Amino acid sequence: MSRSTLLPVLTLPNPLVLLPTARIQLSLDEAVGTRLIELVQRSEVQLVIGTVPCTSPTTIHQWGTAARVVRVVRPISRSSQRVYHVTLHGLSRIHYPDTSSGPFAPNELIELQAEYPPADGPPSPESIAPFRAAASKLLDSLAQDATQQSRRDVYVKISHMIEEVSDDRAPWMADIIVAGINKIEYADKLEYLSAAGSDDRLRRATELFVKQASITEVTKKIAQSIDESLSKQQKEFFLRQQLAAIQRELNNLNRSSGAPIVGAPGSAPSSGSSSELDDNEQSEADDMAEIRAKIEAMAKDSEERKMAVREWKRLQRIPSGSVEHGVIRNYLEWLTSIPWPSSAAYANAASTDKLKDRAFLANARKQLDEDHYGLEKIKKRLIEYLAVVRLKQLQAEREAPADTALVPFTPPANAEPEGGNKSHRRVEGADAEAKDEVKDRRLVKVPHPANQPTPAPKQKRGFAAKAVKGPILLFVGPPGTGKTSLGQSIARALDRPFQRISLGGVRDEAEIRGHRRTYVASGPGSIVQALRKAGRPDPVILLDEVDKIGQSNFHGDPAAALLEVLDPEQNHSFNDHYINVPIDLSQVLFICTSNSLETISAPLLDRCEIVQLSGYTYDEKMHIANKFLLPKQLKANGLTPEHVTLTQPALMHIATHYTREAGVRSLERAIGAVVRYKAVEWAEYSDATGITDVASLPPLEVQEKSKGKTYKKLVEEHELEKILGIARWDEEELHREERRGLVYGLVVTGMGEGGILPIETTAVPGTGQLKLTGSLGEVIKESGELALSWVKSHAYDLYITKLRSQDPLKFPEPIDIHLHLPSGAVKKDGPSAGIAMTCAFVSLLTGACVPANVAMTGEVTLRGRVGPVGGIKEKVLGAHRAQVTKVILPWANRKDVEHDVPLAVRAEMQFVFVRTMEEVLEAAFGKGVLNWRGNMVVMESRL
């Protein structure tokens, strides 16, 4: 029979449920806490209250648990609303018959009628056995999955208790376990709380345990299946990789046999099942197949083939995503893309046929004339050069033994490099030997197959058999004189590819020779790159600006690397650090260009044949501008000769006032600027009038009458300032003046360009010293001192001093002479300013002036002899450009003027060739301007 009593009952907030045997702790607000404390204080024994779960904010469950109040504490902090903490220990189930009197709220202490259910007997064995089994199973699996050792121990301990506990204590055990499992749902707990009878309780606990165990099992299974599916993906990835590899092999087979592989997955184009998604894989496969085919085409037993095969084998062993794979592949791509002279692919070069052509030299001459105006001597030299190349080539072909021929290697249908899968090659017994023998015969000299069953067609010898070593040309001259474009013309004449390597500022040997493969992002040097771009082993390679290559430094010696490239004795086995296989460069025609010879190392000069280009006269420039530069610029700017016509005076004005150079590069640029200006004008006119065809352009008068926009084809001299701005060189000409102590010398700059250089002298109070400034080198300083000594020794004869024993720098007043060469930042050296400096001193000390139209060059000795100097053509052309009309030159340079200076220039200038200083003074100052005391002969013998 159940006992009924009025109890203080604490409503538990959702999802709290207190089961018998369990303990909970919860916070209460001030009012509830104070009441509870009052109750505790009033009670003589330990206070027991009822607890009831709130199933919703206003209702309570019908079953609850009587609980002992273990502790009520009031924490020190009063900040929060819930200020009391109470600990309750569940004792037994209680039933609340009247729960409809609500509404109820959680966390409240209410008075409720509660009934204790009657004590139940021991549970039946039918419900105990499944309970024990289900509980053990659940606890075991919980112990297995527990991550903390302490938890695992608890589960194991309870599991043991289940086995040992007596039957009548089993419901108590059920309460303990259900209360201890956090994962049990709220509704299940409420239902379990309602189970008053022992059997009922065990049955529901068993159900709960089974449910929990199956949830855990399912969770595990799901996790496992996720794991499995992940590893399946990985498996799929590997399978796909294998599939791609198989497809590649099939494609190779397909390609070499020419037959489509029907139904092969990915045999894309033939099966028609390709998709753009396969592109990457497909192109990857294609690239590898291409490399492989190129390796196969390499000459057997050649160094490059051995290296390629070795690297190919390594490539096969390395996973395709790895860094190393990329490095090796990159290397193989380079190695196989070099046009190896030994390769059968280059056995027949088109240029050989070209060379055999009887009209070869005539055609070459035509080509040179088409590309360049003038340069007669140079063209003659180039024709000689081409004739030598041709003769050597033909001779090499004749010398090749007639009874041997190269059988070109045609890869067999299923051929593969040595690095390939060996199982493909397996053939049985004698048959295998025979096949190997056939393979070994690839690209080797074999006796002429006169009586062979299937004779191979006789081929021309490959490049490996030729040994043509052309001389190396070195074009030296100022910028823009056509050195590079002459190189291009030679390549066109020989019908060979042209490549240009700029050596200006190359400081690192690796730029020529490549970096070793151990460096990150290493690659081959410029020679190999040029060969690859040319695509043939016999290109014309222009080494531009060899004079500007860096000297030996800690990055190696680039000039030394160049020596190896250019030396015919060494360049058949040029070693690029990256490629690391000797490369035969003996078929390459190297042409070097340079602005001056001074900075080129002697060993390099020794290997080259020098061809001097010294700049153009105005007349030549006019021709080049009319025939080449203007048409080129018109074409480049989308116009025709009908659109723009430059008058000859206008062209000449551009050349003389807007450019001051030996070559024609600035002239071309200025012409380009004029053409562009006209292009804009034409476009504006065309937009305004709708006239698009220049043929229907009305005459200028008609255009002007219409009062709209006008367009004039003709560009005249007076319009240039509007187009090109103020002329650059007008001012300087005004500044050339006739002054005491000032003389114009002739110089050649580091760029190989000639010009005039003022030599300024002035006298300042001093102690008879000579001061030389203007970045002067040792030699030019010495010749300055020498010049002064000559003047001092002739001071009396020239009426500078009154007594032979007087020093003109000390009498009548002590002075210092300061000599300066302007453009102070530019280094100057050499003896050729000797006569000009002497004239400057004489002018300073006598007061006579040298006219501004006179310029001179020549070395002077202490005896007053004038010695020859270099760069006469450049200097004379420079003087001509500067509109100097009288040039004083050493007698020994007469032939240079006759040979090198164009007639047109000679006709416009006066040349005075001198042997002695006296002749120089007469030519410079004019006859009779300087007074001489006594007789020259006497004077000379005295010295």
Ligand SMILES: Nc1ncnc2c1ncn2[C@@H]1O[C@H](COP(=O)(O)OP(=O)(O)OP(=O)(O)O)[C@@H](O)[C@H]1O
């Ligand atoms: N004799 C010539 N006939 C026709 N065109 C010429 C002639 N000389 C030079 N040119 C033209 O002048 C331009 C400059 O020539 P190029 O580039 O060959 O000069 P470069 O001597 O190589 O100069 P750099 O020393 O600066 O390299 C080119 O457009 C070239 O065609």
